[in-house]
Amino acid sequence: MSLDDGSGLIFPQNFLWGTATATTQVEGHIENEWTDFVAQDGSTCRIACDNYHRYPEDIDWMSKLGTNAYRFGIEWSRLQTRPFGELNRKELARYVDMIDGLRGAGIRPMVVLHHFSNPLWIHAQGGWTTRATVAAFTDYVTKLVMVLKDKVDLWNTFNEPDTYASLAYVLGGFPPRENWQLIKFRKIIQNMASAHEEAGHIIKHAGSPLRPMQVGIAKNWTFFHAFKKLSPWDRLIAFACHSTFNKFVLRSFLGGARREASTFLGLNYYGRVRFHHFDAMIPASGTPSRRLKDFGFVCDDMVERYPQGLGYVLNYLHHKHRLPIYITEHGAASKDEAFREADLISYLKVLHGAIQEGVDVRGFFYWSLLDNFEWQFGYAKKFGLIEVDFDDPNLARTMKPLGEVYQKICRSNACNLHETGKMP
């Protein structure tokens, strides 16, 4: 459906327009395996955006943006300090207060249970390479869901298990910074998939008054292509990445009886990686922007933009898995706000088209609410709708131009195409 003058795209009724964050990236004051991690710019996550203390202000920002949903993490290391321990009451009360604040502001919470970080005691017992972690996670989830089942109906068990397992155990980017541990990679995915299955059933059958409880993973989908179609080696690398990160991971989480544990599929979609002479041609792996420009690539500060891919992957996932889909993350990192605006609109256009074609997409969560600690890259990647001044001891927040654009979209449940330029 389009707006009266034909210039805009209206989204389905009750569509969720949200923002997304992760504990380690915004909260600060965390004791997990990231605490001592030093990013490429020399920074740490120790204070981050201090959302730990400033969440009431951040909820006000979400209201100003006009969002009706928020996807955020609950930090396991705050709630349990040993395996099978009782949940820490003070920390739980803080999350409950935050959730009450969100609900009071008409913002629906989507809780993420695991987003790239583990408590130190999980790390010490071998992280997700051991089955013991599946049991510990299941115990944690059982206790947490008992407390929150009356307030939260949207649950994301794992955020991008593929990214976590590959960056921590294959590419050495995340703690524990191991390289080429392919057997561990497989084991981690299998253990997480089995933890997801357990957690999914716990959540679905929690006896919540907020029926139906919805649960799913957030899967990162990246397209992997060879820059030159005739280059056999680049095609082989692209094929191997696709088979491992996309196909194998989805099969592990959604194959066979395991599919019953999910009621939706979360999709984190940013773009694509093209290989040229074995190099991943993206800023995130160090390819200079000049070189990318010379090749005619359009990138943010992380990966190549590929909006049409969103349509392909949505149609593929819809027909393959027949689950409702949430876009649990999309965003662009850049200091060029006009670029980010064009990026957002180009992806929303494709999203709208896919919905028109019958793909059941129920919401879109912009990554991210705030500028934040972007893992191994530190604070230089600007993904926020709200700017955070990291030089200011008060970490002052200000609305960015893209925040204003997003506000119009959220408030009107529509995307006005007149407002935008073209992708540079």
Ligand code: FCB
């Ligand atoms: C996703 C992560 C998120 C953030 C964005 C930019 O892969 O889930 O935490 O790093 O990328």
